[in-house]
Amino acid sequence: MKNSTLIKGTAAIAVGAALLLGGGGTLAAWNAEANQAPGTIVAGDLNVVNATTAGVWKDRNNATIDITTYKVVPGDKLTYTQDLTVTLVGNKMAADISTTGITATNGFSSANVAVSAPALTVAGAAVANPLKPTGSAQTVTATITFEFLSGTAGRSDVTASYNFNNIAFQLTQVTQSGLS
Numbered sequence: 001m002k003n004s005t006l007i008k009g010t011a012a013i014a015v016g017a018a019l020l021l022g023g024g025g026t027l028a029a030w031n032a033e034a035n036q037a038p039g040t041i042v043a044g045d046l047n048v049v050n051a052t053t054a055g056v057w058k059d060r061n062n063a064t065i066d067i068t069t070y071k072v073v074p075g076d077k078l079t080y081t082q083d084l085t086v087t088l089v090g091n092k093m094a095a096d097i098s099t100t101g102i103t104a105t106n107g108f109s110s111a112n113v114a115v116s117a118p119a120l121t122v123a124g125a126a127v128a129n130p131l132k133p134t135g136s137a138q139t140v141t142a143t144i145t146f147e148f149l150s151g152t153a154g155r156s157d158v159t160a161s162y163n164f165n166n167i168a169f170q171l172t173q174v175t176q177s178g179l180s
Helices: 002-024
Strands: 045-050 057-058 077-089 095-100 114-117 118-121 123-127 138-148 169-174
Touching: 057 138, 077 169, 095 138, 138 169
Parallel strands: none
Antiparallel strands: 045 077, 057 077, 077 138, 095 169, 114 138, 118 123, 118 138
């Protein structure tokens, strides 16, 4: 008889558990939520455009020249100056200005010509890469120096030409601390 009572008791417990788990009842767990408005993330900006005025070529004596008719000779040093409008917006924004398209294969042999990276000024004061935001667009003056070296031997590069038609100013973001 004891076995029958034990079997009946076990069966009753099993049926009760099945009813509870199978929908005859619920096992509740508490939960709650709170809403927040954490704000909006806004991206910064990085842009460079040529200013509305054309760049200017000057010779070693700082006289403006017409590059379409000027003929360089060994020892000549010419500068090209271009105003650029630079926009940098971002809490950790920084960017370098460089040039693209200046290579030894532009016409003269690399042993006879030196072309500099752009020297940068803002309102007449020299600045260095990387540039950082100022709160608004800024005018950055970039100056490239082209020097036909005085040590050019013999008739090397006579009647050669250096094509500046595909030169561009490039603004590239650089990594600041706190970024990876």
